[in-house]
Amino acid sequence: MKGKVYFIGAGPGDPELLTLKAKRLLEAADLVIYTGSLLGVGLVARARPTAVVRDSAELYLEQIVAMMVEAARRGQLVARLHSGDPTVFGAIHEQLVALERAGVPFEIVPGVSSVFAAAAALGAELTVPEVAQTVILTRTEGRTPMPPGEQLEALARHGATMALYLSAALIGKAARALMAGYPADTPAAVVADASMPSQRIVTGPLSEIAERARSAGIKAQAMVLVGRALDPEIRRTEAGRRSRLYDPGFSHSFRRGATTHE
Ligand SMILES: C[S@@+](CC[C@H](N)C(=O)[O-])C[C@H]1O[C@@H](n2cnc3c(N)ncnc32)[C@H](O)[C@@H]1O
Known part of the structure; x- marks a missing residue:
């Protein structure tokens, strides 16, 4: 050591x-x-x-x-x-x-990244089956320029769950860029001081999230999350969203079921 x-x-x-x-x-x-x-x-x-x-x-x-x-x-x-x-x-x-x-x-x-503390605070899975199977960890362009192809407008077109670091102060700019790819009503959340006693959560559609975060006075140390995986509505339609891993008909090396799968 x-x-x-x-x-x-x-x-x-x-x-x-x-x-x-x-x-x-x-x-x-x-x-x-x-x-x-x-x-x-x-x-x-x-x-x-x-x-x-x-x-x-x-x-x-x-x-x-x-x-x-x-x-x-x-x-x-x-x-x-x-x-x-x-x-x-x-x-x-x-x-x-x-x-x-x-x-x-x-x-x-390795340590627990703030993206995971923010997801935990929201009580949400970032990769919900058939909704989102990809998480993009990125930021809004500030003084550090984004490499070609990594502009938020381009990344938003994937429709994946997106986590924005270092973006609380630029959330208006971020939301405008993201709406080039995500529908304006895509669920979004800002989690400030995730995992701390001072933790605060603001949620809303992408089109309103910047204004809500601003009204709540959130300017720094916050994670911005966007994507359909955050939609509380998908909990109410659980049947189509359950993972295959725990399906009774799904076998894997630790459990035998009605069908086998890699
Ligand atoms: C310089 S980056 C460091 C990120 C860090 N390495 C990580 O894995 O979380 C700082 C950014 O991380 C995010 N961040 C760090 N701690 C946070 C927390 N407790 N709650 C919300 N966001 C946090 C914010 O987006 C902040 O602007």
Whole structure:
């Protein structure tokens, strides 16, 4: 464990959504660098009293990398905490590249991404059989340009369940773009501070969601979800939506039924 940098997913906010591995590494770390803009200080209170704890919001990439490299070369355990899961909008790529160049070993420890905390808060499945079997994780274009082919208008044409990170402040722009593909009455939701005591939920048709989120004063730390899978009406028409996995006539390697299926 020593002499290594761990990129740790700290989950969406609820401390109970920290994985056991994340907790163990955080409690053993010599250097903890955390994303203070997104993670509460309550989390880093778990670090050892002797650990050096730094908020990455005060640091440039080069400073963060230099601290991590120096600590790892001294044989220390470095916990680099990111909100949710580090591999989704975690800005870890540039850090991994720098560590690789420096010859410092690293490991990524997955966490519960905010998209899953938001779905849980809504009590919804993102992949309802025969309604949506694809989830698109994306964002609204802000200062970071979208690569060609990834404009929301184009992605919306799939009609899949869509999760927008980093988009609460741009929700009007996002909703307008999404209506190029989704019908205006497609169910949408904004979940702010998912999994935290301050959690708030706003729901409505896509055409109204921006106004409702604005009226509720939601501007940041929110997940925008769009798609027919969120429609409460599909619960009332359960018969056509049930998954084959638990169908009595569906066999698989763990259960024999009337028919077999891969
Ligand atoms: C820099 S990204 C980090 C995403 C993170 N890696 C993840 O997997 O959730 C920050 C965005 O994640 C979303 N987010 C993070 N925590 C959230 C939470 N507790 N509730 C709702 N959205 C959250 C928001 O869209 C926010 O703008």
